[in-house]
Amino acid sequence: xxxxxxxxxxxxxxxxxxxxxxxxxxxxxxxxxxxxxxxxxxxxxxxxxxxxxxxxxxxxxxxxxxxxxxxxxxxxxxxxxxxxxxxxxxxxxxxxxxxxxxxxxxxxxxxxxxxxxxxxxxxxxxxxxxxxxxxxxxxxxxxxxxxxxxxxxxxxxxxxxxxxxxxxxxxxxxxxxxxxxxxxxxxxxxxxxxxxxxxxxxxxxxxxxxxxxxxxxxxxxxxxxxxxxxxxxxxxxxxxxxxxxxxxxxxxxxxxxxxxxxxxxxxxxxxxxxxxxxxxxxxxxxxxxxxxxxxxxxxxxxxxxxxxxxxxxxxxxxxxxxxxxxxxxxxxxxxxxxxxxxxxxxxxxxxxxxxxxxxxxxxxxxxxxxxxxxx
Ligand SMILES: *Cc1c(COP(=O)(O)O)cnc(C)c1O
Numbered sequence: 418x419x420x421x422x423x424x425x426x427x428x429x430x431x432x433x434x435x436x437x438x439x440x441x442x443x444x445x446x447x448x449x450x451x452x453x454x455x456x457x458x459x460x461x462x463x464x465x466x467x468x469x470x471x472x473x474x475x476x477x478x479x480x481x482x483x484x485x486x487x488x489x490x491x492x493x494x495x496x497x498x499x500x501x502x503x504x505x506x507x508x509x510x511x512x513x514x515x516x517x518x519x520x521x522x523x524x525x526x527x528x529x530x531x532x533x534x535x536x537x538x539x540x541x542x543x544x545x546x547x548x549x550x551x552x553x554x555x556x557x558x559x560x561x562x563x564x565x566x567x568x569x570x571x572x573x574x575x576x577x578x579x580x581x582x583x584x585x586x587x588x589x590x591x592x593x594x595x596x597x598x599x600x601x602x603x604x605x606x607x608x609x610x611x612x613x614x615x616x617x618x619x620x621x622x623x624x625x626x627x628x629x630x631x632x633x634x635x636x637x638x639x640x641x642x643x644x645x646x647x648x649x650x651x652x653x654x655x656x657x658x659x660x661x662x663x664x665x666x667x668x669x670x671x672x673x674x675x676x677x678x679x680x681x682x683x684x685x686x687x688x689x690x691x692x693x694x695x696x697x698x699x700x701x702x703x704x705x706x707x708x709x710x711x712x713x714x715x716x717x718x719x720x721x722x723x724x725x726x727x728x729x730x731x732x733x734x735x736x737x738x739x740x741x742x743x744x745x746x747x748x749x750x751x752x753x754x755x756x757x758x759x760x761x762x763x764x765x766x767x768x769x770x771x772x773x774x775x776x777x778x779x780x781x782x783x784x785x786x787x788x789x790x791x792x
Contacts, residue, residue, distance in 0.1 A: 422701040422729070424785035425663050425750070428458050430466040431792055432659035433638055437470050439655055440621050440634045447621065448614060450635030451486075452478035452498055456776065457783015458639055458659060461489035466791060467638075468493060476633055480506040480515055487513040496539055496573070500524060500549075507531045518575060520550035522558070529566045539573035540604075540611065544596040545589060546579040553600055560607040574601055574611040578627070582619035582643040590620070594627050619643035622652040641775035645765040658764055661755035662782050664697035667730065669745050672723075678732055679724030684709055690736045693720070693745050697753060698729040702781035704771045707731070711770040713751045716743055717758025720751075754782060 440447045449455075449472050455463040464475050464486055474494040477483045479502065483495040500517040501507045507528060510517055519525050520541035528536065540559070543550030551559055563571055576597045580586035597615050604611060613629035618637035620627040623644065636643050639660065642653030672678055672690040695713065699705040708725040713733050718741050720733040735745050745751075754762050764775040771778055 419701060419785050422785050423665050423696045424701050424703075424753070424782070426457075426783060426785050426787040427661040427663075427755075428462065428783075428787055428789045429657075429659045429661065429791075430462065430789055432640055432657040433458065433463055434466060434470050436638045436640055436656050436659070437467050437472065437634075440618070440632070440637055445628060446474075446631045447472065447634045448474045448476050448496065448631050449638055450476045450498070450617075450633050452476060452482065452635070453780055454482075454783060456635060456639050457780045459783075459787060459789065460486055461491070462789050463638075464489070464491050464493075474631065476635075480509050480513075480517065483515040484509050484513045487515070500541075501528065511536060516573065518549075522551075522555070522562070525559075525562060525569065529562075529569055533568050535568045535570055537570050537572040539575050540571045542574070542576045542597065542600050544576040544593040544600075546577050548577075550576065553596055556600060556603050560604070560609075563609065564607075571604070571609055571611050574604060574613045575633075576600075576615055578615065578617055578620055578624075581617055581624055581627070582647070584623070584644075584647055584649050587624075590624055590627070594624070617643075623649050636776060639764075639779055641764040641779065645775070658755060660764070660779055660783065662753045662785070663750040663756075664695050664701075664703075664731075664753055666693045666745055666747055666749045666751055667696045668694040669735070669747060670694075677724070679708075679727060679730075681725055684724040688736075690723075690734055691739070692723060692732050693735045693751070695731050695733060695751055696729060697731050698727045700728045702784050703731065703753060704773070704781075706772045707770055710772075711767070712760075712762065713753055714756035714758075714760035714762050715745060715749070715751050717756070717760045718743060719760040719762075754778070 449467045476496045479499045480497045483497045496516045518541040541550040614631040616627040616632040621632045640656045640658035672686045672692045677685045697703045705726045711722045712719045723734045768775045768778045
């Protein structure tokens with residue numbers, strides 16, 4: 418968490434609850450994916466809020482994030498998507514009652530050697546992401562191992578979709594689904610009855626056949642549309658962004674025609690202008706890639722960034738505001754994300770100017786000081 422910035426991040430837990438209900442309506446039961454501090458929205462706050470909506474299982478990243486969640490009082494099931502990595506993680510699994518994703522034989526062997534008491538695990542299969550997970554051809558060996566180690570209980574079967582958010586890649590999603598179904602049948606034939614979960618946010622909204630006992634929803638919970646910019650954009654239409662970010666105005670001054678501004682003078686005024694210096698920069702997780710590209714929202718009006726984003730300052734052109742009867746004063750808050758009116762900045766808008774994706778924008782801005790609203 419960044420302590421040196423003046424950025425204020427407000428998280429609307431009501432919006433996250435709304436999005437959760439929406440995802441549950443589309444599918445069946447949703448496991449909130451709250452890894453990486455709930456994509457910048459607050460691990461424990463989001464979990465607690467969604468427990469109030471009936472969520473009974475939560476997915477974190479590393480095991481120690483699960484421990485943190487358990488220590489906050491979470492009583493639901495906790496899955497660690499990244500599984501145990503070091504010795505401390507293996508010990509913590511039983512102590513904090515965390516279900517790890519296991520996708521490698523070596524991890525399984527290490528886990529089996531940590532004790533004889535029963536432990537629940539989620540079997541993670543690689544069906545096309547080519548990242549973590551057992552491969553289909555390893556199933557016979559895996560079944561043999563599980564039969565000879567009955568204290569290792571495969572209560573879940575999982576896999577992750579590589580391109581469910583791109584309708585042009587539906588053939589890949591279909592093939593991952595087919596592979597997943599074959600693995601599930603194989604495990605059932607071998608006498609195991611794991612609960613299954615495959616779908617991410619995009620699949621919950623757009624790939625009905627991928628819906629299993631549970632789904633793992635992340636991005637859409639936070640109100641970003643996984644289908645933004647695709648032919649299926651309408652499927653995420655009713656999601657509500659939950660993060661609102663402001664920074665203070667540090668200075669307001671004229672910029673005369675011909676004057677350059679900020680490092681490198683990459684912007685030179687082509688007319689007499691009025692600019693505001695805003696207290697936010699790349700050290701506050703506001704990307705330098707927004708230099709001369711991004712916009713901010715002052716009381717409903719969009720104002721463009723002029724010149725380079727600096728370490729803790731960014732300049733915007735506020736010349737157009739006078740015509741709107743708006744005056745910017747030192748100390749005023751200006752929105753980097755969200756904000757009122759027609760100038761509202763969506764996570765998708767910001768990600769596009771940033772040259773990135775909504776996931777990154779939310780994770781990074783969420784590292785600043787946060788407050789929460791919930792009614
Ligand atoms: C992050 C993650 C998800 C959630 O994906 P979204 O696109 O944010 O819904 C689901 N499953 C796994 C394994 C993940 O790592």
